[in-house]
Amino acid sequence: MTRHRAGRRTVAGAGAALLGAVWCATALPGTGHAAETPQPYAFADDVRTVVGTPSSTGSRALTPGSTYRSSIKHPGVGGTTQLYYRLELGAKDNVYVSATALPGLGSDVGFADGIQVSVEDANGFDCDSGSARFGASRSPRPLTASALRAAGPEESRCAAAGTYYVVVERTASSRSSMSSATDKPSTPESWDLELHVTSEPGLARRSATTPPPTEDSGTPSPPAGPVRPRAGGSSFSTAKALDQGVWGDRVEPGRTRYYRVPVDWGQRLSATIEVGGGRGGGIPGGIGGSSGSSGGSDGSGRSSGAGAGGGSGGREYVTSALVVSVFNPARGPVDDMDTAYDGRQKSTALPPLPPVAYENRYAPIDRLAGVRFAGWYYLAVSLDPDVGALFGEGGVGLTLRVGVSGQRRTGPAYAGAARPADAFGVTERDEAAARGGAGGDDASDGPGARGAGRGGSAAAGANGDEAMKVLAAAGIGTGTVLVAVLGVWTLVGRRRAAGRRASV
Structure with a gap:
């Protein structure tokens, strides 16, 4: 991120057709072009x-x-x-x-x-x-x-x-x-x-207004050990909680997976993301499905090509195939990185971040200033859709090596409460959530509770509300058509009632 400072059936069919006319008359002017797939x-x-x-x-x-x-x-x-x-x-x-x-x-x-x-x-x-x-x-x-x-x-x-x-x-x-x-x-x-x-909230007493000295300690070694499965969420609200360790997941081309890690005052977050390899036919941990089209054949001009830098001549690849972004507890962008993909396993590491400190906000560099408070830090991992077109559809294996290092320190003395509550700190409940893997799209409670996304129940409700608003704002002409539809439905109801009385 850049910062700047027939009979009954026929009548019913007519009603449906009129209702369709109402929808077309009301939806088209206000909705413009809908997304190809939400x-x-x-x-x-x-x-x-x-x-x-x-x-x-x-x-x-x-x-x-x-x-x-x-x-x-x-x-x-x-x-x-x-x-x-x-x-x-x-x-x-x-x-x-x-x-x-x-x-x-x-x-x-x-x-x-x-x-x-x-x-x-x-x-x-x-x-x-x-x-x-x-x-x-x-x-x-x-x-x-x-x-x-x-x-x-x-x-x-x-x-x-x-x-x-x-x-x-x-x-x-x-x-x-x-x-x-x-x-x-x-x-x-x-x-x-x-x-x-x-x-x-503001501070109870004034503190230093200069950033702490930069620690030249290099990038911490990524954690090693067995990979434990933990499926990411599809949004900030459903981000899967992680603690330090090695975690495995899969991401489909064109999708983004969200994770969150509690990082306290004085601690540093590090992360290395590995994407699995595959050769069209699909291998465990890699890309499933048959081989896709050759680079650039879809005319997107986005990212596919041949002969990635350092790769073997003629090998097809997708530039910026994997994009990893880091956000602080206020969902402010901290840093991002990306890597090309040619069907072979790749790895990208988060550049070194400083320990979390209140005074980091006075640093002139965004990626340092963003690490200004303790709390949940988010990782968003996106895979370019061209990966599916070029190497075959299906999920790609991810390995996330997440580290949290450094000695905890006492945080600043705030003169009030944050909103949301506990936004800028790490509690025992947060640590338990990270150990247990709270959140995800299948969760039903807690801070990582599942929220219905586009295409889910909440979206259906919202779309229904929007449809009613559109109908209400459509004008007198459309209202006349709607009255006609209601009249048809009333006529159908009366005929059905008359039929039932005649049969008694």
Whole structure:
């Protein structure tokens, strides 16, 4: 992430046809293009639905400690779509807002397609902003960006109590003379958004405002030992809890797996991700299924090719096939890495991170400043869909070597409570959850509880709500058709009742 500062049957059939006409008349103008296949992202059970506005006027309020579901339309080639949300903040808490954008499976995205999140004051001053884009991988995966409102005596702007605005922008790549002939325009679909708001209380007493000295201790050795199975979740809310050790999972091309690790004050997180090898026919721990098409034959122009650097001549590969992203407890991006894939096992390691410390926030480098509080740190592992097209469909084996090192230290003395509660610390309950593997899409309780994702029950309910809203807003003409449908159903009911009376 980049930070910037017949008879009865015939009548019933007619009613169904009229209802279909109502749906077509109402759904088409407002829905635009739907995703080819919805992103299987599990929203939290307690997620709230909020609609962004194109202006700060009339924008809906977001409350710290809550998670929201929204959506944002495609801006058009080379354009930008902006949505506003409102925050009512005091003068003591730091507030973090993250936005996760969810393109549909199978959709096309460009290099510069992405999102930006900003927090602005009532005068339009940009307090902070962060952005994320698909980049070279051009793989439709969840994208997360974040921004904050920092409070405290050292802040000269945006520290006062009052109204602030969250601005979420979606950008689309523009075609130019530099574009590849095989580049496709991004799919003109709306993206679902997940907005998460976290507040961190101020300190009871002032602390140092300089980052601690960088420890040049290198990358810790990855844990060794037998691989224990632990299936990741499909979202932040259902991320599978891990503790230190070696864990095994599988990820399908085009999908993202989420994991979370408790990291306390003074501790360092390290992770090495290994992806299994396979040769088309499929081997245990590798790719199943038959061999797919050759590199670039689908015309995506995204990532397949021949002769990866350092590989044998003519060997096909997918660049940026595996993308691994790390997020802090406020879902703020910390770092990411990627690796190419040519059908043989590959490994990528998280660059060294400093021990968790409150003063890290004053570091000039984002990946250091992000490690500013204790709590759950998230790993998101995404596999490019071209891996399935090139090497065969089916899950790819993952091995996650997760390390947590360093001596625990006493955390800062906060002058209040975080929202959500216990967001910035590690409790005994968190450690037990990590040992037991809490969370995942099959969980039913706890902080990693399963949330129905797109295509699940929550999505069905949300889609039903949206359908009713569309019907209500469709206008007088569509309302007339709806009345006709209801009239037909009433006629059917009367005929059935008359038939039953005649038979008595």
